[in-house]
Each structure stands twice: as C-alpha cells, then as structure tokens.
Amino acid sequence: PTKRTPNDFIFGKVIGEGSFSTVYLTKDIHTQKEFAIKVCEKHYIIKEKKTEYVKREKDILFYLSNTPFIVKLYYTFQDAERLYFVLSYAKNGELLPHINKVGSFDVECTKFYSGEILVALEYLHNMNVIHRDLKPENILLDENMHIMITDFGSAKMYKPAVDRKTKNGVSGCNDDEDEPRRRKNSFVGTAQYVSPELLTDKPVTPSSDLWAFGCIIYQMISGLPPFRSRSEYIMFQKITKLEYEFPSGFCEKARNLVEKLLVLDSEQRIGATDKVKYSSIRSHPFYESLDFDNLHKTTPPPIY
Numbered sequence: 001p002t003k004r005t006p007n008d009f010i011f012g013k014v015i016g017e018g019s020f021s022t023v024y025l026t027k028d029i030h031t032q033k034e035f036a037i038k039v040c041e042k043h044y045i046i047k048e049k050k051t052e053y054v055k056r057e058k059d060i061l062f063y064l065s066n067t068p069f070i071v072k073l074y075y076t077f078q079d080a081e082r083l084y085f086v087l088s089y090a091k092n093g094e095l096l097p098h099i100n101k102v103g104s105f106d107v108e109c110t111k112f113y114s115g116e117i118l119v120a121l122e123y124l125h126n127m128n129v130i131h132r133d134l135k136p137e138n139i140l141l142d143e144n145m146h147i148m149i150t151d152f153g154s155a156k157m158y159k160p161a162v163d164r165k166t167k168n169g170v171s172g173c174n175d176d177e178d179e180p181r182r183r184k185n186s187f188v189g190t191a192q193y194v195s196p197e198l199l200t201d202k203p204v205t206p207s208s209d210l211w212a213f214g215c216i217i218y219q220m221i222s223g224l225p226p227f228r229s230r231s232e233y234i235m236f237q238k239i240t241k242l243e244y245e246f247p248s249g250f251c252e253k254a255r256n257l258v259e260k261l262l263v264l265d266s267e268q269r270i271g272a273t274d275k276v277k278y279s280s281i282r283s284h285p286f287y288e289s290l291d292f293d294n295l296h297k298t299t300p301p302p303i304y
C-alpha cells in the first residue's frame with residue numbers, strides 16, 4: 001500500500017500524553033476506521049536524546065504485532081517535523097478511570113482483569129520483552145472491555161539467564177550492550193509502581209513487571225496503589241523498605257498473592273522461577289476456577 005501521510009486521517013481529540021508524544025483519536029478517511037495515532041516531535045526527541053527509546057518502542061511494537069492483549073502498531077510514517085505511530089484505538093480508554101469511577105473493583109472483576117494482565121505478561125515475557133512501566137494508565141480497555149497493554153517507551157528486550165551464560169543470541173531489539181551510555185538501569189517507569197531493583201540499579205528482569213502486577217492487584221481491590229506519598233523520595237524509601245499496609249477487609253486470598261509478589265528480592269517473587277510462565281501464579285488460590293486460556297472469549301464481568 002502507498003505510504004500514508006497525516007492528510008489520510010482526520011485528527012480528533014487528544015486521548016493520551018506520553019513523556020515525549022501526544023496520542024490522538026483519528027479516523028482513516030479511506031476506510032473510516034478509527035485509530036490512535038501517537039505523534040512524536042522530532043526536534044524534541046533529538047534535543048532530549050530520546051531517539052534510541054523511540055526506535056526501541058517501534059521495534060518492540062512491530063516485534064509484538066498480533067500478540068493478544070497488546071496494542072497493535074499497524075504502521076508508521078513521518079513528515080519533516082514529526083513521527084507518526086498508527087496504533088489500535090481502545091474505545092473504553094485507560095483502566096485507571098474505571099477503577100476510580102467505582103472506587104475499587106470487587107473480587108470477580110479483580111480476578112478477571114488481573115488474570116488478563118497476567119496472560120499478557122506471559123506473552124510479553126515469553127517473547128523476552130520487559131515492559132518496565134506497567135500501571136493502570138498503560139492498560140487500555142477495548143470496545144468489548146478486554147485489555148490491551150500500551151506504551152512500550154520504557155520497554156526492553158532481555159536475554160534469559162541461560163542465553164546470557166552461553167552467549168546464544170536472542171535476535172531482535174536492544175539489550176544491555178546497546179543501552180544508551182548512562183547508568184545501567186537509571187530509573188525508568190512511574191514512581192508508584194517501580195520495583196526496588198530498578199531503584200537500586202540491580203539487573204532488570206521480567207520480575208520487575210511482576211512487582212508492578214502486585215501493585216495493580218492491590219490497587220484494584222483497595223482503590224489506591226500500595227506505596228503512596230506526595231514526595232517521590234519518600235515513596236522510593238517506602239518501596240525499598242517494603243513499607244505498606246493492607247486496609248481492613250482486604251480479600252485474604254488477594255492479600256496472600258500480593259504479599260508473594262511485593263517481595264524485595266526479585267528472584268523470590270512468585271512466578272520468578274517458573275519454568276512455564278506463570279504456572280505458580282495461575283495456581284494461586286486467589287485464581288481458583290479462573291479459566292485463563294479463555295478469558296479473551298469470556299464476557300468481562302460488569303464493573304460496578
């Protein structure tokens with residue numbers, strides 16, 4: 001097909017703001033199909049030295065194309081000033097406003113939606129991709145209220161330990177050797193969901209996403225993330241000291257699972273050493289009777 005240009009789309013409202021991008025609801029004038037177009041200003045990306053991140057997000061999104069529960073990158077194009085990513089449009093927006101609208105989810109909703117997030121993480125991690133900025137704002141809901149994970153601007157490829165030892169390459173995008181010249185894991189992500197290893201410059205592993213997953217389950221049930229403070233410094237202190245509490249009435253089975261995910265040693269988190277990802281989390285009592293393999297075909301429970 002001929003390369004698209006901005007003139008092939010009607011640009012509507014802003015539906016998202018990345019750290020160096022703006023996302024618009026758009027309609028393709030030829031097909032009338034709706035898309036989300038993420039627009040990045042070239043001069044800003046160059047000035048902020050973010051070209052590597054933008055290229056990595058594009059490579060990873062194309063690499064993940066047609067992965068269930070992950071936003072799809074259809075194609076990209078550019079003009080003199082901007083880069084354009086044509087992405088899936090999720091009609092029901094971000095997960096966060098849905099949690100805030102009802103205050104918190106009941107156990108059925110939490111099981112279903114955290115179950116879909118877990119299946120998405122299984123796909124991601126089996127494809128050696130770590131998201132590194134998982135949070136309710138980056139979990140979208142499509143028109144049928146199924147999830148799509150978005151914003152791979154902080155994501156990276158990783159080499160499973162066995163490959164690192166035997167140096168068998170994993171084809172695909174960047175890995176540690178290609179990190180832009182800066183501290184190995186200088187903080188990426190969003191303060192409230194960032195794992196302790198990312199704050200203390202320890203190796204990044206898929207287990208960092210399991211930490212964020214634990215924070216999201218806590219937030220679904222209680223309405224707020226576990227680590228909160230007006231000061232980012234104090235929040236980081238709470239994370240590295242594991243200072244958080246469960247409100248009274250918190251579902252006991254969910255509490256047990258969260259306590260097994262919010263573990264400071266990333267290798268001790270439930271799921272971190274699963275040979276088959278994430279069998280130990282799927283078999284946790286909180287997920288009793290959840291049919292993980294058919295969630296995408298299941299009608300989501302009402303959120304109320």
Ligand SMILES: NC(=O)Nc1ccc2c(c1)=C(Cc1cc(-c3cccc(C(=O)NCCN4CCCCC4)c3)c[nH]1)C(=O)N=2
Nearest residue numbers: 015016018023036087088089090091092093097098150151
């Ligand atoms: N950083 C990124 O990559 N960001 C992206 C990427 C792709 C993408 C993306 C963000 C999307 C975000 C998005 C935002 C919205 C949206 C924005 C504002 C309002 C609404 C909205 O009101 N939807 C109806 C559902 N509401 C939700 C809240 C409770 C009441 C009912 C949706 C729809 N989709 C999207 O659809 N596709």
